[in-house]
Amino acid sequence: xxxxxxGSSAAWPDAGRAxxxxxxxxxxxxxxxxxxxxxxxxxxxxxxxxxxxxxxxxHRHLDHCLDLYPLTVARVFHxxxxxxxxLHAPGGVFERIVALEDEDQAxxxxxxxDVREIEPGAGFEVGPFEVSTRLLPHMVPNAGLxxxxxxxxxxxxxxxxxxxxxxxxxxxxxxxxxxxxxLETRDDLGPIHLTARQAGEHAARARAGSLLLTHLxxxxxxxxAIDDATxxxxxxxxxxxxxxxxxxxx
Amino acid sequence: xxxxxxxxxxxxxxxxxxxxxxxxxxLVLDLGSGTVARLQEHIDLFDVHGVMISHSHPDHxxxxxxxxxxxxxxxxxxxxxxxxxAPKVLERFxxxxxxxxxxxxxxxxxDVSVMExxxxxxxxxxRITTAPMSHxxxxxxxxxxxxxxxxxxxxxTGPTEELDRLAAGCDVLVAEASWQEDGIDRPPIHMTARQAGEAAGRAGCRRVLLTHIRPYLDRDRSREEAAGAxxxxxxxxxxxxxxxxxx
Numbered sequence: 204x205x206x207x208x209x210g211s212s213a214a215w216p217d218a219g220r221a222x223x224x225x226x227x228x229x230x231x232x233x234x235x236x237x238x239x240x241x242x243x244x245x246x247x248x249x250x251x252x253x254x255x256x257x258x259x260x261x262h263r264h265l266d267h268c269l270d271l272y273p274l275t276v277a278r279v280f281h282x283x284x285x286x287x288x289x290l291h292a293p294g295g296v297f298e299r300i301v302a303l304e305d306e307d308q309a310x311x312x313x314x315x316x317d318v319r320e321i322e323p324g325a326g327f328e329v330g331p332f333e334v335s336t337r338l339l340p341h342m343v344p345n346a347g348l349x350x351x352x353x354x355x356x357x358x359x360x361x362x363x364x365x366x367x368x369x370x371x372x373x374x375x376x377x378x379x380x381x382x383x384x385x386l387e388t389r390d391d392l393g394p395i396h397l398t399a400r401q402a403g404e405h406a407a408r409a410r411a412g413s414l415l416l417t418h419l420x421x422x423x424x425x426x427x428a429i430d431d432a433t434x435x436x437x438x439x440x441x442x443x444x445x446x447x448x449x450x451x452x453x
Numbered sequence: 454x455x456x457x458x459x460x461x462x463x464x465x466x467x468x469x470x471x472x473x474x475x476x477x478x479x480l481v482l483d484l485g486s487g488t489v490a491r492l493q494e495h496i497d498l499f500d501v502h503g504v505m506i507s508h509s510h511p512d513h514x515x516x517x518x519x520x521x522x523x524x525x526x527x528x529x530x531x532x533x534x535x536x537x538x539a540p541k542v543l544e545r546f547x548x549x550x551x552x553x554x555x556x557x558x559x560x561x562x563x564d565v566s567v568m569e570x571x572x573x574x575x576x577x578x579x580r581i582t583t584a585p586m587s588h589x590x591x592x593x594x595x596x597x598x599x600x601x602x603x604x605x606x607x608x609x610t611g612p613t614e615e616l617d618r619l620a621a622g623c624d625v626l627v628a629e630a631s632w633q634e635d636g637i638d639r640p641p642i643h644m645t646a647r648q649a650g651e652a653a654g655r656a657g658c659r660r661v662l663l664t665h666i667r668p669y670l671d672r673d674r675s676r677e678e679a680a681g682a683x684x685x686x687x688x689x690x691x692x693x694x695x696x697x698x699x700x
Binding site for chain 2: 212214215216217218219220221222240241243244245246247248265266269270272273274276277280282299302303304421
């Protein structure tokens, strides 16, 4: 299983970066996990957009799904008709994007996707991937994703505050891709995001093989994020950079 | 050029967006997908003195959401700046803002005004004039003048005398060239590269910069088409391209 980082910024992208997005590939099948602004452009550095096999979106915040819009337009204008693209997402994600169009065009957009609502806690299959989900605490329903193929396990938190559910989801995973929005806790905002240190603590409790920090607030000191997580987690800690390609389980 | 792709962006690209700079002043025209990340490759994210959105199509608008989020949620809250919107942008944009957290309001970060299609405005040293274009939704073409130098941005449009007049005598016309000559009869809501060159010729521009080219088209062919209809300099816009306007 191979992971490509499409975007690593939280909320809005830093110069040259993109908002949240990952591409996961195995057995010739490619699935995008979240598609924030700038990610569709980065995705096409790795494969033609029409070869994407499915999209999974963790929650309805737009820094995780805004590029569903240009993906839709690219599919509308594709020279040959394309089969509906499976889109797994919690309720409300696709309709928020579809609302950008008037009703005629919205109908066309709906025909281009095979929308399958994620009930957090339920599992589903995407190509060669077995996906299980857990509801993780955020401002809106967020489905943490556990993805298994070929005996390897990748877990992606989406956006979450601290929770024992993360450890349950990521138990013995080869790679935990964890949000790491902050360096200091923000008690004023409630438990909606993790610090890098908290990401490391969850990785340690889950006994994950390695940790990839992503969804970093613009301007955040990325080396300090690695240092903070490394202080509490014995495995390898990396920080996501656009274009990074990782083999899961290496 | 922050974003030079039409409709959607291919690998490494972004959809429509321009940064106009003069001295210490910066003006942004359109904010398509991927443009906010690109803006920061040239200037500080908040060193912008005004934003104008030409029309309501999402390939010109979606990163307005991204920019709003940045202005609302940065530790240093930047000062208010004017945001000029073509008609229907706010309506089209509102589903993006509707959220249960209830904290996204364009008016908390911008002095928002909805433009008439013919508008005159000043932003710092920039004298801005707009005119209605020929498109499927209300769209403004934008003329920007500063200290004797003039650039005009067609936004999305088919051939129209309004563009010829707006662009009269300009130094640089950033002209949409969504299509190429292929014998197919289409509604006049976009231009072929040849039509973009013809418009630059009628307007007497010094230079035309082709943008909003559909991602699947051969850009060299677009350049040749426009050059066949225009005596001045023809360039194809790419992300990051910086062009001097005037002498």
